[in-house]
Amino acid sequence: MRELIHKLVETYGPSGAEEQIRAVIRTEVEPLADELRVDPLGSLIVHKQGSNEGKRIVLAAHMDEIGVMVTYVDEKGFARFTRIGGVNPLTCVGARVAFADGTVGVIGIEEKRDDTSKAPKFEQLYIDTGATSRDECPVHVGDAATFVRPFVAQGTRLIAKALDDRIGCAVLIETLRRLERTPHDVYFVFSVQEEVGLRGARTSAYGIEPDLAIAVDVTGTGDTPECAPMAVALGKGPAVKVQDRGMIAHPAVRDLLVQRAQEAHIPYQLEVLERGTTDAAAMQLVRAGVPSGCLSIPCRYIHSPSEMVDEGDVRNSVQLLLEVLRTA
Amino acid sequence: MILRELSEAFGVSGKEDDVRAVVLDAVREYVDEVKVDTMGSVLAFKRGTGQQRMRVMLDAHMDEVGLMVVGYDNDGFLWIRAVGGIDPRLLPGTLLQVGPERIPGVIGVKPIHLLKKEEGEKVPKLEDLVVDIGTKSKDEAKKLAPLGTYATFATEFRELGPTVSGKAFDDRAGCAVLVELLRGERFRFDLHAAFTVQEEVGLRGARVAAYGIEPDCAFALEGTIADDIPRDKDVSPTTELGKGPAITVMDRSFIADRRLVRLLTGTAEELGIPHQIKQPGIGGTDAGAIHLTREGVPSVTVAVPCRYIHSPVALLSLDDFNNTVRLMRESLSRLTRRT
Numbered sequence: 001m002r003e004l005i006h007k008l009v010e011t012y013g014p015s016g017a018e019e020q021i022r023a024v025i026r027t028e029v030e031p032l033a034d035e036l037r038v039d040p041l042g043s044l045i046v047h048k049q050g051s052n053e054g055k056r057i058v059l060a061a062h063m064d065e066i067g068v069m070v071t072y073v074d075e076k077g078f079a080r081f082t083r084i085g086g087v088n089p090l091t092c093v094g095a096r097v098a099f100a101d102g103t104v105g106v107i108g109i110e111e112k113r114d115d116t117s118k119a120p121k122f123e124q125l126y127i128d129t130g131a132t133s134r135d136e137c138p139v140h141v142g143d144a145a146t147f148v149r150p151f152v153a154q155g156t157r158l159i160a161k162a163l164d165d166r167i168g169c170a171v172l173i174e175t176l177r178r179l180e181r182t183p184h185d186v187y188f189v190f191s192v193q194e195e196v197g198l199r200g201a202r203t204s205a206y207g208i209e210p211d212l213a214i215a216v217d218v219t220g221t222g223d224t225p226e227c228a229p230m231a232v233a234l235g236k237g238p239a240v241k242v243q244d245r246g247m248i249a250h251p252a253v254r255d256l257l258v259q260r261a262q263e264a265h266i267p268y269q270l271e272v273l274e275r276g277t278t279d280a281a282a283m284q285l286v287r288a289g290v291p292s293g294c295l296s297i298p299c300r301y302i303h304s305p306s307e308m309v310d311e312g313d314v315r316n317s318v319q320l321l322l323e324v325l326r327t328a
Numbered sequence: 329m330i331l332r333e334l335s336e337a338f339g340v341s342g343k344e345d346d347v348r349a350v351v352l353d354a355v356r357e358y359v360d361e362v363k364v365d366t367m368g369s370v371l372a373f374k375r376g377t378g379q380q381r382m383r384v385m386l387d388a389h390m391d392e393v394g395l396m397v398v399g400y401d402n403d404g405f406l407w408i409r410a411v412g413g414i415d416p417r418l419l420p421g422t423l424l425q426v427g428p429e430r431i432p433g434v435i436g437v438k439p440i441h442l443l444k445k446e447e448g449e450k451v452p453k454l455e456d457l458v459v460d461i462g463t464k465s466k467d468e469a470k471k472l473a474p475l476g477t478y479a480t481f482a483t484e485f486r487e488l489g490p491t492v493s494g495k496a497f498d499d500r501a502g503c504a505v506l507v508e509l510l511r512g513e514r515f516r517f518d519l520h521a522a523f524t525v526q527e528e529v530g531l532r533g534a535r536v537a538a539y540g541i542e543p544d545c546a547f548a549l550e551g552t553i554a555d556d557i558p559r560d561k562d563v564s565p566t567t568e569l570g571k572g573p574a575i576t577v578m579d580r581s582f583i584a585d586r587r588l589v590r591l592l593t594g595t596a597e598e599l600g601i602p603h604q605i606k607q608p609g610i611g612g613t614d615a616g617a618i619h620l621t622r623e624g625v626p627s628v629t630v631a632v633p634c635r636y637i638h639s640p641v642a643l644l645s646l647d648d649f650n651n652t653v654r655l656m657r658e659s660l661s662r663l664t665r666r667t
Contacts, residue, residue, distance in 0.1 A: 016583030072564060083609075200624070204624075
């Protein structure tokens with residue numbers, strides 16, 4: 001799986017510009033699909049036909065990642081920018097960003113600030129592509145970029161940008177690869193625009209009308225120095241969501257995940273997340289309502305360019321999804 | 329000029345009746361069907377020539393920001409609250425029209441002779457402002473302007489030369505563009521025009537209109553922020569007057585469909601129509617509601633840049649207006665399912 005994860009995390013795909021990452025995922029899943037389509041907002045939907053004895057199930061992971069967008073290019077060729085999704089200005093200073101065509105920029109910070117001990121504001125940051133004038137600047141207003149940071153595997157830990165939620169995409173692809181027979185009609189949804197408001201999952205779920213939906217996404221942990229308390233740790237198994245800021249998981253979906261994990265002796269943890277939410281929150285409220293839950297991969301430093309997950313948690317997530325799909 | 333009639337019509341969110349009447353009169357003879365939906369939006373249908381089997385939604389909102397009467401004091405002054413985004417700094421001394429009868433009113437202000445220095449430096453709060461409609465008692469005021477009465481700015485439309493000024497260009501400019509498009513030749517696809525209600529209070533009319541229309545793609549037509557006014561730092565403007573229609577790539581409500589953005593910029597470049605990309609991340613439009621409808625609708629926003637929107641008087645360039653109509657018409661004539 002490492003090679004797949006490596007490829008997924010290093011592919012460009014900020015919210016609203018998922019063409020490149022969609023093409024990469026499409027290549028992986030096309031041979032495995034009974035039916036494949038791209039819906040109106042750009043989400044990739046892979047259908048795996050069941051034996052008609054089970055449910056219509058959506059498994060959703062979002063393809064998009066956080067990033068930045070150019071808002072203005074000044075006379076000297078420096079580009080001002082805004083964020084796409086929850087980018088932290090603290091992780092911007094000194095970072096490199098790459099645009100769709102591969103152009104790289106460095107994020108600089110204005111030196112004249114009232115209080116340099118405070119976290120910078122986005123208005124004080126700019127992207128420097130090395131251009132010396134507006135006309136020469138290779139990037140334009142409306143162009144989007146993502147952070148640059150190479151993938152590293154060290155021991156059992158994987159470190160990369162955009163593990164949120166390419167690791168979920170990798171889990172879905174691996175599950176699809178290893179899925180042999182299932183009674184369920186399964187729709188693997190690689191959704192768009194999660195980071196800007198769970199938009200793609202909402203419209204995809206409307207089109208599919210599932211009986212049950214599970215989002216596969218990252219969640220925070222409570223195992224780093226002086227962090228906010230949270231009963232989730234890296235390496236202790238996938239987390240079954242109880243609730244987050246946007247959703248209370250449907251008890252039947254939560255119990256299904258817990259029960260299958262116990263039966264198959266897969267380690268798992270229960271998760272209550274106090275900040276953030278996932279595609280499941282949007283899918284739950286579509287049409288007349290969809291029983292929804294979330295399988296989370298514990299992840300440190302979410303939304304920084306160096307997110308960290310445990311490879312064992314990733315493998316166990318695949319295992320647990322296979323257990324869920326195996327029987328009715 | 330249809331923009332004059334639209335601008336001068338009374339249409340605060342939730343009370344769009346006057347604008348609706350102007351729109352109905354303006355488009356009726358140019359469309360195949362027209363109806364008013366449950367929320368009050370005007371939905372006009374213009375059949376295509378049949379060459380493209382596609383449903384295209386064009387949206388412009390009829391409502392404008394304004395004020396609502398929420399109480400009275402014993403001397404016959406009206407208490408008010410904002411409907412939509414109003415900057416209280418602009419209100420003292422402003423002329424209003426109150427209610428469907430358009431009763432003239434003035435937002436009361438202390439003359440400068442009596443103003444203490446500290447008072448002069450403070451921004452007034454909406455709760456501290458009153459509207460004076462000449463009434464002398466609570467009962468008299470209640471009778472003329474019952475609770476819930478809407479008020480809007482009493483601003484005449486003016487032609488200043490290459491620019492025009494008036495109230496409610498957000499979004500009567502978009503309404504006027506849409507009227508012009510409906511008055512032209514048929515397109516190859518079926519055109520569904522929606523003149524929507526209640527955008528300024530949460531994109532409400534567009535949401536249900538799009539649900540009913542079930543479009544394959546959508547264009548929101550707007551009057552948007554032009555802040556090309558003097559500034560101290562080289563970091564903006566959002567859009568500039570005279571530089572052509574502004575195309576949205578991303579704002580707070582949605583991310584535009586890249587294919588539609590390319591259609592618009594490609595058409596503009598091909599024909600030499602001036603155009604600009606609106607500074608991303610600012611504001612929101614009906615496209616925010618439309619693109620999330622049902623299974624999702626690829627959407628984009630195209631706007632006429634307007635200085636001083638949401639104030640008693642806005643200003644736009646007629647060249648920008650005409651170029652917006654032209655860019656939309658030419659882009660739509662190039663729109664296919666494959667776009």
